[in-house]
Amino acid sequence: MSKDSARRIAPLISLGIAAVMTLFIIVLVVSSQRNIETAQTPLLLRPAPEIVSTTYEDEDFVLSHRKGSWVVLNFFNSTCVPCKREHSELVKFYENQKLLNGTGSELYTIVNDDDEQAVQSFFDARGGGWPIIHDEDAKIAVDYGIAKVPETWLISPTGVVAQRFTGQVTAELLGTAIATMSGDSGQ
16 A cells, blocks of 8 residues: 555544544443433233341331332442432432322332441431341342342332332332322322
């Protein structure tokens, strides 16, 4: 290849590289803005895997005893950055549900591979009055196929898995999802 040919091709190669880099940056920006997404699971529309455990308050927790209420299971770790970012939204969701005078959904945090004291300190500092569930042997996480936290699951009043969200959720997203699935636009 002559020097003239190389000089003519060089700008085209530079333009091609610039286009590829621009496309790569666009993909990164778009994917980073997609923090919340629903995720497929073979458990969808099937009975939720049973959970038998205890809360941090040493109370028994049996998921099947929660039938009749919408149950929101949030898998969490106190060192997880997205978990930290979503926590204020969970507090807001919890407070909104309390205002529904006993007709709101129940929120539970399931701790994923974390120290109890660290989790308790996290909740003490950031709020959240809902029960925290032990998952000491990771059985719950395995039964639900948790890939990474945060993950949030909606269990219908009949005990069926209605929805799975991966990534951060918002109070509005959870409230709207439950209202839509309940056929109640006023929630």
